[in-house]
Amino acid sequence: MKSMYNIIILGIIISIIFYELTEISPGGVVVPGYIALFINQPGRIIMTIALSVLSLIVVNFLSNYTILYGRRRFGIMVIVSFAIRLALKLSINYMPMPDLVLISSIGYVIPAIIAQDIGRQGVVKTLSSMILVASLIKLIDIVIVNGVFI
Secondary structure: OOOHHHHHHHHHHHHHHHHHHHHOOOOOHHHHHHHOOOOHHHHHHHHHHHHHHHHHHHHHHHHHOOOOHHHHHHHHHHHHHHHHHHHHHHHHHHOOOHHHHHHOOOHHHHHHHHHHHHHHHHHHHHHHHHHHOOOOOOHHHHHHOOOOOO
């Protein structure tokens, strides 16, 4: 449990440094830390990214019919992410061989934060920087936990 908080704090610090050096947001300030926490569960990460992209598509569609920007847009992004995830969880009862990992994502807000950054700076920049920073966070955590330099 203590390691989880360390990874999140480390993630925030590294995300801020990465943004200051590159001016590319790695999916938000807290996202790389959460991705690093679940780096050994690629199915959850892939589902989170898919949920992010799908949420962005839905919100972009909705923005053709209503004014969505700033906090309102992010709020709708969270609601859409939640609704899609809920629909997937409810539909698992109708799947022949349900695999909970394949429909599990990392929270409700994390996909919305990722979608927000994808909408601003594009898929390639956001996802590549997110994976890079998350991998760096996990590497630092492994080095510190295993005491390689201690």
